[in-house]
Amino acid sequence: MCALATLPSVIQYLKPMRPRDPEESHRTATPLELFFDLVFVIAISIGGGHFHHALTQGHVWHGVIGFIMVFQCIWWAWMNFTWFSTSFDNDDWLFRTLTFVQMLGVLVLAVGSEAFFTGENLLVPIIGFVIMRVALISQWLRASRCGGIAAKAAKMYAAGLAFAQVLWVAWAFVPDHTRVPVFFLLTALELCIPVFAERAGRTNWHPHHITERYGLFTIILLGESLLGSAHAIADALHEHDHILPLLSLAVAGLVIAAGMWWLYFWPPHHKEIDGLARALRYGYGHAFIFAAAGAVSVGIETQVGYFSNHSELGFIGTNLAVGIPVAVFLLGVWVLLLKGRAPAPLQWAIPLAALLCLLLPIWGIAIVMAALIYLLVQNGAAKH
Known part of the structure; x- marks a missing residue:
């Protein structure tokens, strides 16, 4: 009875749920x-x-x-x-x-x-x-x-x-x-x-708020890749016979994650969701970017298992476990954010890099990502 008696006093603290202002500052x-x-x-x-x-x-x-x-x-x-x-x-x-x-x-x-x-x-x-x-x-x-x-x-x-x-x-x-x-x-x-x-009908979305939320989720997924690199270092401390490959794997994983982060956050995003069609394209297209970013961490973990002799997956499959998601991530960012907007060298460099990721081992993929970042810096500093 006491709980029921206090219910009206709790209800009075409810606020009307009205649409937020899409032009709200500092959202x-x-x-x-x-x-x-x-x-x-x-x-x-x-x-x-x-x-x-x-x-x-x-x-x-x-x-x-x-x-x-x-x-x-x-x-x-x-x-x-x-x-x-x-x-x-x-x-x-x-x-x-x-x-x-x-x-x-x-x-x-x-x-x-x-x-x-x-x-x-x-x-x-x-x-x-x-x-x-x-x-x-x-x-x-x-x-x-x-x-x-x-x-x-x-x-x-x-x-x-x-x-x-x-x-x-x-x-x-x-x-x-x-x-x-x-x-x-x-x-x-x-x-x-x-x-x-x-x-x-129509709901109000705040462009800066939405793109910040997408960026934060991308960081979460890339953070999983860093966890894979940390596991490689931890295994290297115990697997003395494979210490150098595992340590180099950790470095390669960090370079790949850093390259993916750099490429994703290089262009401004909020302009990409102007209108329903573009908002749907941005929102749904990120499914490929998100899934690929999440799968990279699994690929790095699979690499750790391969070099620690704890995996039944062969050399080619182990490399593709990293190469495929990185390639999908690159193509997703290129199509959604960079195609037609990035400097000329990147218009062909990103699809080429995606192709190379399918053919190279993880250290080669890390070199490819470093080369892309070099092109970014050479052709437009840190960001548009």
Whole structure:
């Protein structure tokens, strides 16, 4: 009874959830958003660990498909929160509480992420997704009370996410041989929700805030690569027979991560999301950049296992475990941010570098990345 009696006094501290001003000055990531990102560090690390285990056991195809599936879930959960909060974050106690519930869902998803690699016990990640969705749909329903064109979009988001979640629960019970194609079919359906919602109404996104959030998530993913380099150094201290290869591997991993960071943050990003079509291109196109950045850390870990004789993956496969994600990252940054904007030498140098990454061992990839940074410095200092 006491708790019920205090409920009206708690409700009075709720703030109206109105659209934020897209021209708001000094809009930056909030402490809550940074705290929210921490659960994704955990989720990516756990998912990457399962991917690494699959590769070192020689189960390449299952590892790749499993990683794509788990990363899609992680990326989409982060996307949903990020684009909602840029439009409607009022930072009252209910917004914070529902955000914490979403964080719980991400943690449950992370704990159950092995299911995407084995096909067993899918109930755990589905429960994680349900927890996240219930909280997010509640946020959209609350935003739908704001009135105007934003309310129409909010209602469409809530309805679309609720319908999609029913299908995701059903997905756990489809036959095993159809599970992967149905997953990607449902993913395509999910990607259509923002398109229809933004055409039915319109939410306000803050260009500088969104691009800062994307940059911070990229840093998180590149930080996982630095963790791989740290593991190489730690293993070198114990594997005296392989100390030089492992130490050089650590240096190469650092150079690659630094090169990826330098290239990504070289151009300004906020101009790339002017209008719905360009915002969708930027938002969805980053799926390749994010997944590639996350996979680089797995590739470096796989290199460590190879030189420590703890991997069944051969020399070529071990090199491609780093080369493919770096190549995808380079092409993603080139297409989204640099094509037609970067100095002339980089217009051909970046695609060429991506090709070389598929052919070279990790030390060669590090040299290629260093050469790209040299061209950046030579043709435009640190940034446009």
